[in-house]
Amino acid sequence: xxxxxxxxxxxxxxxxxxxxxxxxxxxxxxxxxxxxxxxxxxxxxxxxxxxxxxxxxxxxxxxxxxxxxxxxxxxxxxxxxxxxxxxxxxxxxxxxxxxxxxxxxxxxxxxxxxxxxxxxxxxxxxxxxxxxx
Amino acid sequence: xxxxxxxxxxxxxxxxxxxxxxxxxxxxxxxxxxxxxxxxxxxxxxxxxxxxxxxxxxxxxxxxxxxxxxxxxxxxxxxxxxxxxxxxxxxxxxxxxxxxxxxxxxxxxxxxxxxxxxxxxxxxxxxxxxxxxxxxxxxxxxxxxxxxxxxxxxxxxxxxxxxxxxxxxxxxxxxxxxxxxxxxxxxxxxxxxxxxxxxxxxxxxxxxxxxxxxxxxxxxxxxxxxxxxxxxxxxxxxx
Numbered sequence: 001x002x003x004x005x006x007x008x009x010x011x012x013x014x015x016x017x018x019x020x021x022x023x024x025x026x027x028x029x030x031x032x033x034x035x036x037x038x039x040x041x042x043x044x045x046x047x048x049x050x051x052x053x054x055x056x057x058x059x060x061x062x063x064x065x066x067x068x069x070x071x072x073x074x075x076x077x078x079x080x081x082x083x084x085x086x087x088x089x090x091x092x093x094x095x096x097x098x099x100x101x102x103x104x105x106x107x108x109x110x111x112x113x114x115x116x117x118x119x120x121x122x123x124x125x126x127x128x129x130x131x132x133x
Numbered sequence: 134x135x136x137x138x139x140x141x142x143x144x145x146x147x148x149x150x151x152x153x154x155x156x157x158x159x160x161x162x163x164x165x166x167x168x169x170x171x172x173x174x175x176x177x178x179x180x181x182x183x184x185x186x187x188x189x190x191x192x193x194x195x196x197x198x199x200x201x202x203x204x205x206x207x208x209x210x211x212x213x214x215x216x217x218x219x220x221x222x223x224x225x226x227x228x229x230x231x232x233x234x235x236x237x238x239x240x241x242x243x244x245x246x247x248x249x250x251x252x253x254x255x256x257x258x259x260x261x262x263x264x265x266x267x268x269x270x271x272x273x274x275x276x277x278x279x280x281x282x283x284x285x286x287x288x289x290x291x292x293x294x295x296x297x298x299x300x301x302x303x304x305x306x307x308x309x310x311x312x313x314x315x316x317x318x319x320x321x322x323x324x325x326x327x328x329x330x331x332x333x334x335x336x337x338x339x340x341x342x343x344x345x346x347x348x349x350x351x352x353x354x355x356x357x358x359x360x361x362x363x364x365x366x367x368x369x370x371x372x
Contacts, residue, residue: 005354009332040311044332045176 010051013042017052021061021072022081029074032062145172146208148288148319149194149216154203156189163189165343166203171288173210175319176333177347180365181340187323188292190340191218194321195290209287210317214244219281219291222265222273231261231276238280250283253313271302275309282313289314291322295329307333331361341369 003012017038020026033041039049053070056062064070096106149171156164163186171177181187192198193205195218207215225234231254238245254261257275265273274294282289294310295303303326311333314320324330327337331350338347346368353364 003332005358008351008355036312036316040308042332043307043311045335046311046314046316047174047176047335048332050174 008051009044010048010055013038013044013049013052014055017056018059018061018084021056021076022084026072028072028076030072032070032072034069147172148208149321150204150206150208151194152204152206154193154200154205156186156193156198157201162343164193164200164340164345167345169194169338169345169347171319171321173287173319174317175335176314177319177321177336177338178327178330178334178361179321179323179338179340180325180327182369185340186343187340190345191290191292191321191323194288207288212285213318214242214284214286216288216290217242217281217284217286219289219294220277221292222270222277225265225273225277227266228264230264231259231279234276234280238283242284244285245280246283246285250280253279253283257309269298269302270296271298271306274298274306275302278306278309278313282310282315285315287318289318289320291320293323293325295324295326303329327362327365328360334361337361337365339365339368 003009006012007015017032026032032038035046035049035053038052039046042049053062053064057064057070061073061076062070063073093106096109101109147170149169151167151169154164154167154169155162167190169190179187179190189198193200195216196205196207197218209215229237235247235250235254238250239247254276257279259272259276260268265276268276278291278294281291291310294306298306307329310320327334334350336347336349337353338345348364350361353359353361357364357367359367
């Protein structure tokens with residue numbers, strides 16, 4: 001499992017789990033793997049994994065019941081998930097702006113990239129959620 | 134080295150605190166004024182070139198040998214043994230097998246959880262009645278770790294659990310350690326496998342020229358922007 005030096009490992013793991021939650025792999029209310037299971041999976045120390053879970057908790061994505069485990073926040077609604085996707089997009093855009101690209105250039109670049117990319121059409125329900133959210 | 138000494142948060146009593154520990158072999162100093170602290174729930178790697186005193190440090194922490202100077206304090210939570218030193222494959226006679234070793238542990242350690250040891254051995258599907266002569270060093274290491282981790286202890290010590298073992302079994306051992314370490318306990322292991330353990334280690338302690346440097350691995354990555362192994366090489370290069 002690879003990590004980079006750009007951010008602490010607990011954040012990199014937290015972001016991966018966050019993406020899994022947003023993508024709907026873990027729906028609201030669903031129990032997540034235990035700290036130990038995740039630590040074995042990512043081959044990181046339990047301490048790092050605890051920090052990753054606390055990070056997700058502080059973002060309101062998960063709730064932890066002591067002695068039971070962690071669950072995707074049952075109150076997490078598609079709008080909140082969409083908001084997080086939007087945050088990612090905003091972050092991406094601000095990075096492109098830092099590289100000196102204008103709004104039309106960014107739009108053109110994204111359109112070019114979308115044409116090159118042939119996405120597998122495997123998640124129609126999620127696309128619906130996105131539209132409704 | 135002093136400026137890099139790590140702060141110990143006042144709220145967290147270290148499970149192990151070594152202060153100004155020195156050790157000499159036949160008047161030849163090996164370790165001089167070593168400080169090491171292990172807080173609860175940590176995995177710490179001890180690295181150093183051959184002959185730098187890594188195994189000696191581990192034996193001192195485990196109480197197998199006494200220091201020439203300095204203090205070693207173990208502060209386990211109530212009901213737990215202060216430390217469990219996991220045997221290495223060389224330390225167990227070849228005529229033994231997993232069953233005999235388990236009986237030995239039961240007699241020797243009041244804190245040994247025999248059922249748990251049996252469970253762990255079963256989960257590994259290792260031969261339990263075969264003499265260790267016939268097993269690979271990786272298999273023996275897994276047996277030794279199963280027994281060592283089945284003691285109810287606050288701190289586990291392991292001397293090169295990944296040495297001379299093929300990659301797949303090394304992965305099994307890494308995952309086994311993570312799966313079986315009791316919650317809140319700490320693990321200190323001597324190792325040369327810094328690349329494959331770098332995300333598993335919370336802290337690294339480097340033995341070099343009779344002294345020690347203890348540092349969080351996250352600090353190595355964030356502050357120095359290099360891998361744990363590169364940091365080790367940088368710290369131990371001959372100048």
